Amino acid sequence: MSKKKKNRSGKAAVEARKRRILGDTIRYKCLECGIEEDIPRGVVEMFDALDDEGDLTVPPRFDCEECGGLMEPIEYTGVHGVEYKIADKKEDDEKGDWLF
Numbered sequence: 001m002s003k004k005k006k007n008r009s010g011k012a013a014v015e016a017r018k019r020r021i022l023g024d025t026i027r028y029k030c031l032e033c034g035i036e037e038d039i040p041r042g043v044v045e046m047f048d049a050l051d052d053e054g055d056l057t058v059p060p061r062f063d064c065e066e067c068g069g070l071m072e073p074i075e076y077t078g079v080h081g082v083e084y085k086i087a088d089k090k091e092d093d094e095k096g097d098w099l100f
């Protein structure tokens with residue numbers, strides 16, 4: 001019986017290496033144009049922590065570089081333990097479409 005070789009050059013290995021360099025990232029989505037961007041968790045959590053006095057039900061948000069729209073995390077659990085999930089629709093944003 002021969003040992004099965006471990007394939008270390010596959011796509012998974014590349015992803016793993018990237019993850020080690022970038023660290024954990026949060027996937028953000030623009031509510032206007034729908035573009036998605038990975039933002040390092042450290043950056044998101046920094047903004048989240050700074051927002052201590054604010055509304056905890058609202059996640060840290062960023063401006064879209066493409067259209068200037070609002071970017072929100074698709075799925076993110078904040079430093080205050082609040083779980084955010086983007087609703088799969090564009091309207092009614094003002095009312096806060098978060099599923100807890």
Ligand SMILES: [Zn+2]
Pocket residue numbers: 030031032033034035064065066067068069
């Ligand atoms: Zn946009």
